[in-house]
Amino acid sequence: EPEVTQTPSHQVTQMGQEVILRCVPISNHLYFYWYRQILGQKVEFLVSFYNNEISEKSEIFDDQFSVERPDGSNFTLKIRSTKLEDSAMYFCASTSSPDSYNEQFFGPGTRLTVL
Amino acid sequence: GDSVTQMEGPVTLSEEAFLTINCTYTATGYPSLFWYVQYPGEGLQLLLKATKADDKGSNKGFEATYRKETTSFHLEKGSVQVSDSAVYFCALRTDKLIFGTGTRLQVFP
Numbered sequence: 001e002p003e004v005t006q007t008p009s010h011q012v013t014q015m016g017q018e019v020i021l022r023c024v025p026i027s028n029h030l031y032f033y034w035y036r037q038i039l040g041q042k043v044e045f046l047v048s049f050y051n052n053e054i055s056e057k058s059e060i061f062d063d064q065f066s067v068e069r070p071d072g073s074n075f076t077l078k079i080r081s082t083k084l085e086d087s088a089m090y091f092c093a094s095t096s097s098p099d100s101y102n103e104q105f106f107g108p109g110t111r112l113t114v115l
Numbered sequence: 116g117d118s119v120t121q122m123e124g125p126v127t128l129s130e131e132a133f134l135t136i137n138c139t140y141t142a143t144g145y146p147s148l149f150w151y152v153q154y155p156g157e158g159l160q161l162l163l164k165a166t167k168a169d170d171k172g173s174n175k176g177f178e179a180t181y182r183k184e185t186t187s188f189h190l191e192k193g194s195v196q197v198s199d200s201a202v203y204f205c206a207l208r209t210d211k212l213i214f215g216t217g218t219r220l221q222v223f224p
Contacts, residue, residue: 033122043214100147101166
């Protein structure tokens, strides 16, 4: 069964460093998302991406964040200069259609720890 | 804006007890409603969904009915097992998913 994969599973970085979180969505999906979950809190939407463009982004997704689909299979989230408060679990999701009834398939997440 | 409110946890039950986790929503359009489950150390898995009013989603003994008149999507299970211990998230979707805060369920033998 196809699944969304994410690497690395855990990333530890120093404050101010750049990190890139990687996701491989399900191969025939066209719509991609990043969410994050700060420990013990709810899952929050960061950004949606379609046709090589950002479709929507939340207030959290400021200039320190960027997304890219560099090669037709990977979907990356870059944090340019990490802050302590960026420590969270980051989930990638993909779906074949933006219609509300379609399931978004989630990856297992990358736990980012900023020291 | 659109939002989801679910009951705070943790919910602590004995095995074979009846479970209800309340979820209500606010939305301007006609969202689909979802329950996701997160087992310890794992990612989010879809548990069930309902796409229009009066639809009932069901899976693994869990059920939830999309009630437009009360804007609710309460999760129920008749007899919980220890293996159901997890965090349960109610969510709505127009395009992006909007999640509730999650409810931790702990089931003891």
